[in-house]
Amino acid sequence: MASNTVPTSDLEPGESAPSGFEGDRRADTVGGVVRGYVDRIRGGDLGALPAVLGIVVLTALFFALRPETFLTPLNITNLLIQAAPITLLAMGLVWVLLLGDIDLSAGVVSGVCAAVLAQLLAEVGVPWYIAVLGALVTGAVIGLFTGTLVAMIGIPSFVVTLALFLAFQGVTLRIIGQGGTVPIRDDVIRALTNSYIPVGIGWLLAAAVVLLYAALTLNRWRGQRSKGLITQPLGIVLLRIAMITVVVVVLTAILNADRALSAAIDLKGIPYAIPVVVLLLLALTFLLGRTTFGRHVYAVGGNKEAARRAGINVVRIRIMVFVLSSSMAAVSGLVAAARLSSVTPGSGGGNTLLYAVGAAVIGGTSLFGGRGRVRDAVLGGLVIAIIDNGLGLLGVSAYLNYIITGGVLLLAASVDALARRRAAAGRS
Amino acid sequence: MSVPKSEDGSPILELRGVTKSFGANQVLHGVDLKVYPGSVTALVGDNGAGKSTLIKSIAGIHPIDSGEFWFDGERVQVTGPRDAAHLGIEVVYQDLALADNLDVVQNMFLGRERTKGAVLDEASMEQAAKDTLTTLSVRTLKSVRQLVASLSGGQRQTVAIAKAVLWESKVVILDEPTAALGVAQTRQVLDLVRRLADTGHAVLFITHNMVDVFEVADRVAALYLGRMAADVPISQVDRTQVIELITSGRSGDLGLDQSVFEGA
Numbered sequence: 060m061a062s063n064t065v066p067t068s069d070l071e072p073g074e075s076a077p078s079g080f081e082g083d084r085r086a087d088t089v090g091g092v093v094r095g096y097v098d099r100i101r102g103g104d105l106g107a108l109p110a111v112l113g114i115v116v117l118t119a120l121f122f123a124l125r126p127e128t129f130l131t132p133l134n135i136t137n138l139l140i141q142a143a144p145i146t147l148l149a150m151g152l153v154w155v156l157l158l159g160d161i162d163l164s165a166g167v168v169s170g171v172c173a174a175v176l177a178q179l180l181a182e183v184g185v186p187w188y189i190a191v192l193g194a195l196v197t198g199a200v201i202g203l204f205t206g207t208l209v210a211m212i213g214i215p216s217f218v219v220t221l222a223l224f225l226a227f228q229g230v231t232l233r234i235i236g237q238g239g240t241v242p243i244r245d246d247v248i249r250a251l252t253n254s255y256i257p258v259g260i261g262w263l264l265a266a267a268v269v270l271l272y273a274a275l276t277l278n279r280w281r282g283q284r285s286k287g288l289i290t291q292p293l294g295i296v297l298l299r300i301a302m303i304t305v306v307v308v309v310l311t312a313i314l315n316a317d318r319a320l321s322a323a324i325d326l327k328g329i330p331y332a333i334p335v336v337v338l339l340l341l342a343l344t345f346l347l348g349r350t351t352f353g354r355h356v357y358a359v360g361g362n363k364e365a366a367r368r369a370g371i372n373v374v375r376i377r378i379m380v381f382v383l384s385s386s387m388a389a390v391s392g393l394v395a396a397a398r399l400s401s402v403t404p405g406s407g408g409g410n411t412l413l414y415a416v417g418a419a420v421i422g423g424t425s426l427f428g429g430r431g432r433v434r435d436a437v438l439g440g441l442v443i444a445i446i447d448n449g450l451g452l453l454g455v456s457a458y459l460n461y462i463i464t465g466g467v468l469l470l471a472a473s474v475d476a477l478a479r480r481r482a483a484a485g486r487s
Numbered sequence: 488m489s490v491p492k493s494e495d496g497s498p499i500l501e502l503r504g505v506t507k508s509f510g511a512n513q514v515l516h517g518v519d520l521k522v523y524p525g526s527v528t529a530l531v532g533d534n535g536a537g538k539s540t541l542i543k544s545i546a547g548i549h550p551i552d553s554g555e556f557w558f559d560g561e562r563v564q565v566t567g568p569r570d571a572a573h574l575g576i577e578v579v580y581q582d583l584a585l586a587d588n589l590d591v592v593q594n595m596f597l598g599r600e601r602t603k604g605a606v607l608d609e610a611s612m613e614q615a616a617k618d619t620l621t622t623l624s625v626r627t628l629k630s631v632r633q634l635v636a637s638l639s640g641g642q643r644q645t646v647a648i649a650k651a652v653l654w655e656s657k658v659v660i661l662d663e664p665t666a667a668l669g670v671a672q673t674r675q676v677l678d679l680v681r682r683l684a685d686t687g688h689a690v691l692f693i694t695h696n697m698v699d700v701f702e703v704a705d706r707v708a709a710l711y712l713g714r715m716a717a718d719v720p721i722s723q724v725d726r727t728q729v730i731e732l733i734t735s736g737r738s739g740d741l742g743l744d745q746s747v748f749e750g751a
Contacts, residue, residue, distance in 0.1 A: 286610050289632050349607055351600045354589075358597055361586035368584045369598030429588035482636060 089294045104430075105478055109471070110422045110438035114445065121449035128452050132318035136330065138441075138448045139314075140252050143332040144169070144395040146440030148415035149422070150343055151387025153436050154380045156419055157347075157360040159428025160209065160216035163412060164223035168385050169392030170407025171227050172198045174234040176393060177241040177402040180248070187247040191393065198389030199382050201227075206381030210374045224412075232404040242401045251335065251397035255328025258315045264334060265311040273300045332394050336437070339390065343433040356380060360428035391415075410464065417468035418443045425475050442467075497560065499524045499689045500545070500576070500658050505554030507537075507544055514540045516713045517554070521706075522658060527680060527690040529700040529721075532710030533733055538693050541710065542660050545691075546578045547571040559657070577651035578660040583643055587636035591628060592616040594635050595650040619653050620645075623682050627675055641672025648679055652688065659683055661692040665699055677703050697726050711736030716743050 100108065121129045128134055148165055155162045162168075172194040179190040205223060209216045235241055243249060256264065276296060283290045311329065319326035347353035358366040359376050367373050388407075395411075396402050420426060421442050422435025446467060450460050498521035507515040514537045522528050532538045543549040545556075547568045556565050558574050565571050571578075585594050592609075595616045601608040616631050625645055628638075635643060644664050651659050661680065665673045681703050684690050694700060700707055701721065708718040709732035716736040717724070724732075724741070731738035 283610060286614065288610055288613050289630065350605055351602060351607060354593065354597075354600055354607060357589055357593075358586045361588035362584065364582075365584035365586050365594075365597065368580075371598050429586070 089292050092291055092295050104482065105423060105474065107423055107434070107438055109474055110435070110442055113421060113442040114438070117442065117445045117449065121445065121452065125449070125452045129449060132313050132316040133320065133326075134448065134452070135313050136318055138444050139310075140330055140332060140398055141448055142440045142444035143252070143330075143336055144391045144398065144411075145414045145418050145443055146336055146436050147339065147391035147394060148388055148411065149418035149436035149440055150339060150433055151384035151391075152415050153419045153422075153424045153431050153433055154347070154356060155216070155384045156416075156424050156426060157356050157428060157431050158377060158380055159360050160377070160380075161220065161416075161426075162205070162216065162381070162384055163220040164205065164227055165220075165384060165388045165415060166407045166409075166412030167224055167227040167231065168198060168201050168407065169388040169395065169411065170231045170402075170405075171201065171234070171392075172389035173392035173396040173402045173406050174231045174241070176248070176396060177243055178234055180243065180245050181241050187245045190245070190248075194389045194393055195386055198386040198392075202382035202385030203378065205385065206378035209381065210377035228404075228408060231406060235402060235404045235406075237404070240401050240403045243396050248393070248397050249400055251332045251394055252330055253397070253400070255314075255326075255330055256334070258328055261311055261315050261329045264329070265307050268337065269300075269304045269307050272303055276300060332397070335390075335394070339387075340433055340437055347433055352376070352379070357429060360430075362429075410461070413464070413468060414443050414447075415440075417464070417471060420468065420475055421471040425479065426472060427475070427479055439471075496523060496525075498522055498557075499559055500691075501555075501557040502545070502551075503555040503557065505541075505544065505551045505556070507540055507549060507552050514713050515544070515551075518710070518713070518715045520708055520715060520718060522689045522691050523706070524657065524689045525684055525687050526705035527684045527692065527703050528706040528708055528718075529704035530691055530693045530708050530710065531695070531700060531729060531733055535712075536710040536733075537713040538710055539662070542578060542662060542691070542693065545571065545576060545658075545660060547576075572654075575655060575657035576660065577654060577656040577658070579644075579647045579651050579662065579664065581662045581666065583647040585635045585643060585647060588634065590634050591631045591638075591646050594646060595619070595653055597650075599654070615653065616649070619649050622686060623649060623652065623679055625649065625679065639672060640668050641675045644668065644672075644676050645679055648676075648683065652683065652686075656688065658689045658691065661690065663693050663695070665694065665696060673699070697729060700729060701726065709733055709736075709742075711743060714743055717741045 099106070118130070148169060152162060152165055155165075175197045176190045176194040179185050179193045180187065185193070201223075205216075205219055208214050208219045255261075276299065280290055280293070280296050314329045314333070315327055317325065317327045347356065355366065355371045355376050358369065358371060359373050363373055366376075392407060395406065399406075415436075418439035419431065419436055420439065422431075422437070422439030424431030424435045424439075443464070446464060447460070450463060455463075500520075500522040502518055502520040504517045504519065505515055506513065506517060518537070518541060520528075520541070530538055530541070540549060544551045545565070547565045547570050550566045556563055558576075563570070563574065565574070586597065589597065592613050596612045601611050601615075613631060620628065620631065623645075627642055627645060635646060638646065648659070648661065648664070664676050664680065668676060677699060680690055680692060684703075684705070692704075704721050706719065707721050707724060707729055709716040709729065711732065714736065716732045717738075719741065724738070728738040728741060732742050736743040
């Protein structure tokens with residue numbers, strides 16, 4: 060989906076290569092790439108594999124158990140809308156996790172921002188864009204506060220955000236009022252998850268995404284090749300483009316199919332929340348993979364001391380990451396509010412944070428810092444949404460739902476920890 | 488293999504009468520040191536002799552208390568790491584300070600990334616990293632896009648040294664580059680140290696290993712209790728003399744006059 064940020068590597072230890080850089084030439088052949096990939100997986104760098112496997116296996120499982128309902132266009136649309144707020148929250152958390160920090164307050168921050176949005180719309184009566192701006196600024200300011208406590212005062216992020224997890228629930232309660240529910244009546248905000256892009260425009264957007272991706276990828280490949288730099292073989296590049304195309308086309312076709320339960324109404328099109336997620340995915344992937352800021356985030360997460368000695372302002376990077384993460388929490392809160400058409404004192408509480416951390420980790424972001432990509436949030440968010448949605452269709456009891464979801468997060472964290480041990484052991 | 492060439496030409500880096508104290512503890516006493524371009528100077532001394540303090544003073548981490556710091560024929564003030572970096576002094580510390588999760592190119596350019604507009608210029612960085620490694624005849628890396636986590640100790644040392652060289656540095660200081668390395672990897676690093684000098688760099692390297700000293704050094708500078716016991720071409724001393732200089736500060740007519748310690 061996005062460009063390679065941390066490029067290919069092979070994990071074979073060992074020395075003695077008289078010609079030098081022969082691994083770079085090996086990467087030129089399809090076989091070499093495949094071998095490199097296998098080496099990487101055996102070395103503990105699983106990448107997107109667990110998440111993709113999870114999506115495939117879980118989809119097959121729930122389809123087998125609920126063939127009538129699970130893979131219908133209506134349910135897939137629901138599932139994607141369910142995944143959107145989880146994914147958006149996880150997209151911000153990936154950055155915090157990259158630093159080796161954690162933000163336990165991200166969920167309730169999304170609640171505070173949603174409450175600000177709701178009250179700006181309902182009580183103050185500002186137009187939707189002012190309310191959205193207010194929610195985003197609230198998120199950014201909270202991130203600045205959290206980041207300052209963590210990076211400048213030096214309190215462990217675990218403690219800061221655990222304290223804020225409690226405190227912000229109080230803030231939401233104060234803004235919304237005891238036992239109250241503030242409905243979201245604004246049409247534009249509600250449209251995020253309750254209105255759909257016209258079918259024709261939906262296809263145009265899908266085509267634009269595919270063509271843009273193909274053009275950028277091929278152009279980059281051609282540029283690198285012409286300068287004699289390390290490239291993947293054309294076959295692999297084309298395969299990636301083909302896979303992205305298939306995913307985009309299939310999803311667009313499903314979302315553009317009529318999913319109404321009664322023939323009298325017409326219900327089709329891509330929910331507006333989806334392009335919001337895709338746009339932020341592209342923007343954040345660019346920021347993380349192609350800019351100095353992103354590179355420095357990886358460096359701080361990989362080796363803080365090395366980053367400091369290289370002249371990187373570690374404090375500034377950490378604060379900015381918390382600002383970014385909390386701003387993404389605001390976006391997530393916004394979409395969640397649109398989906399439920401209301402904000403309650405409990406918004407962003409419960410399992411919101413657990414789901415988002417789970418999404419990032421299942422997607423392949425390490426809890427130990429230094430390894431992760433923005434797309435992890437999307438893949439992991441889908442896994443979490445499939446579990447949540449599928450268990451709902453199965454009608455399992457609430458207690459079982461909690462236990463299974465918690466178990467999946469533990470499983471993902473175990474895979475992460477084992478992969479890390481494996482990578483450490485592979486080093487000579 | 489090492490031809491002494493230190494006598495001809497003028498030093499790129501020269502310290503005269505440098506002192507450094509930490510509180511009441513005076514670590515360096517009037518240290519003189521000359522480091523020449525194109526030559527390798529081994530800095531030897533027992534634990535606590537002041538080797539680390541000396542290189543940290545040169546690197547600007549512990550600025551000198553008194554004495555003169557000359558660089559390229561001019562007297563300079565080095566009051567911080569930035570000053571040293573601006574002069575072209577790069578230090579490779581023992582712990583290397585590499586980010587495991589980044590690849591070789593990314594590590595070499597860390598903190599000084601090249602950009603085109605807002606975007607990282609990966610092509611130019613990759614090319615420059617390859618060129619630098621090729622100049623140093625580094626043939627042990629499989630790929631410049633390999634993660635540093637997957638490198639061996641010798642390869643990591645190589646990357647750290649190449650990183651220091653990338654910045655048109657004139658003086659490269661290495662803190663025990665061969666400690667904790669196996670025989671083959673030590674060989675690689677020593678070859679690299681030699682090539683650093685052959686490409687015109689002035690190299691100052693700390694070591695405890697006499698084999699290393701006589702393998703690559705052109706000059707040897709021996710510290711004894713914070714004083715420079717000798718700073719001489721390697722051809723003028725043998726192994727026994729160097730060990731005597733390290734352990735007692737004297738060897739024959741070389742070394743410190745015992746009178747300097749009287750009354751201390």
